[in-house]
Amino acid sequence: MATNTKYLNQAMPVAPGKRLDWPQILIWGMFVMFPLSLLFVLIAPTDVNLQYSQRIFYFHLPANIMCFASFLVYFIGGIGYWRTRKRKWDIVMVAGLELGLFFTLIGILTGSIWARYAWNTFWTWDPRLTTVTIMMVVYVAGLMLRNAIDDPARKAALTAAFGIIGFVNVPLVYFSTRFFPRGLHPVIFGSNGNASNLQGFMNVTLITCMIAVGMLFAYLLIQRIRLEQMRDDVAALQYAYEDEE
Amino acid sequence: MTNLLVFALVNFQEEPLKVTGDVGSGLIYVIAAYAVVWLFIFGYLFSLTRRQANLRREIEALKQAQAQAEHSPLAQAEENRPASISARQLGG
Numbered sequence: 001m002a003t004n005t006k007y008l009n010q011a012m013p014v015a016p017g018k019r020l021d022w023p024q025i026l027i028w029g030m031f032v033m034f035p036l037s038l039l040f041v042l043i044a045p046t047d048v049n050l051q052y053s054q055r056i057f058y059f060h061l062p063a064n065i066m067c068f069a070s071f072l073v074y075f076i077g078g079i080g081y082w083r084t085r086k087r088k089w090d091i092v093m094v095a096g097l098e099l100g101l102f103f104t105l106i107g108i109l110t111g112s113i114w115a116r117y118a119w120n121t122f123w124t125w126d127p128r129l130t131t132v133t134i135m136m137v138v139y140v141a142g143l144m145l146r147n148a149i150d151d152p153a154r155k156a157a158l159t160a161a162f163g164i165i166g167f168v169n170v171p172l173v174y175f176s177t178r179f180f181p182r183g184l185h186p187v188i189f190g191s192n193g194n195a196s197n198l199q200g201f202m203n204v205t206l207i208t209c210m211i212a213v214g215m216l217f218a219y220l221l222i223q224r225i226r227l228e229q230m231r232d233d234v235a236a237l238q239y240a241y242e243d244e245e
Numbered sequence: 246m247t248n249l250l251v252f253a254l255v256n257f258q259e260e261p262l263k264v265t266g267d268v269g270s271g272l273i274y275v276i277a278a279y280a281v282v283w284l285f286i287f288g289y290l291f292s293l294t295r296r297q298a299n300l301r302r303e304i305e306a307l308k309q310a311q312a313q314a315e316h317s318p319l320a321q322a323e324e325n326r327p328a329s330i331s332a333r334q335l336g337g
Binding site: 038041046050051052053054055056059060063102105106109110113114116117216220223224226227230231233234237238240241 | 269270271272274275277278279281282285286289290293296297300301303304307308310311314
């Protein structure tokens with residue numbers, strides 16, 4: 001139990017009142033950006049080939065970028081934990097992991113719905129879709145293993161190992177469309193990417209959606225970190241109460 | 246869970262699609278995709294808020310229990326006892 005308290009004491013320091021209230025700022029930002037992005041999605045020009053279905057892309061792409069960003073947060077947390085063994089990095093890891101899975105699911109589901117229109121199937125073992133599935137399975141396995149372990153230090157060490165090793169999947173997913181050009185999934189970025197074909201107001205719409213989803217990512221990350229800090233508070237209070245009794 | 250989802254999606258693909266004007270232009274897919282996005286966002290927000298509320302309640306309950314324990318007659322007697330004779334020394 002002493003080890004546990006020592007471990008918990010390493011949690012992120014919370015100093016309310018000394019910092020900007022970022023969640024509040026982000027909430028107001030989202031109140032402006034989300035309706036604006038939805039309005040832009042409605043009035044954006046319709047793609048000649050993909051018709052209305054192209055509008056799915058405005059949320060599919062930001063969700064996938066935030067999925068990569070979340071796993072990057074997880075990876076950074078993993079490196080930080082291996083170097084310092086401090087609880088604050090464990091909190092960063094678990095927040096990144098959960099958010100990564102959340103955004104991956106959004107990306108996969110919106111992609112599947114779009115694929116039903118564009119490829120006439122919800123799912124195909126295209127290189128991009130296959131690598132995304134492998135990436136998700138690896139991270140889900142990491143989360144399940146984490147939940148199965150009671151010892152906080154072992155739990156964090158295992159999560160860090162998954163965060164560092166599992167991150168190999170992220171560049172693999174990104175470059176899968178270039179490594180396997182025969183796949184169905186289009187290349188998005190670069191000179192021959194689909195994103196460069198967006199014209200005029202389509203770009204404005206995409207950037208607006210990116211900002212809105214980016215704000216959502218930041219807000220959820222802060223809230224997820226707070227949740228872990230509250231768990232630490234509960235554990236510390238329980239320890240203090242038991243000690244007093 | 247993922248495998249089930251993948252299995253369901255793979256099996257679902259064989260079903261023929263009724264083509265209407267909305268389906269032809271992809272509008273129905275746009276509506277479905279945005280419905281999924283918002284369902285997920287609100288679902289996750291709800292889950293986060295609920296988990297935070299539960300923990301907040303737990304923190305309050307523990308603080309109250311701690312305060313009650315501090316003000317109990319036993320704790321007050323322990324406080325009034327001379328420092329040289331603690332409860333531990335008395336075998337308490």
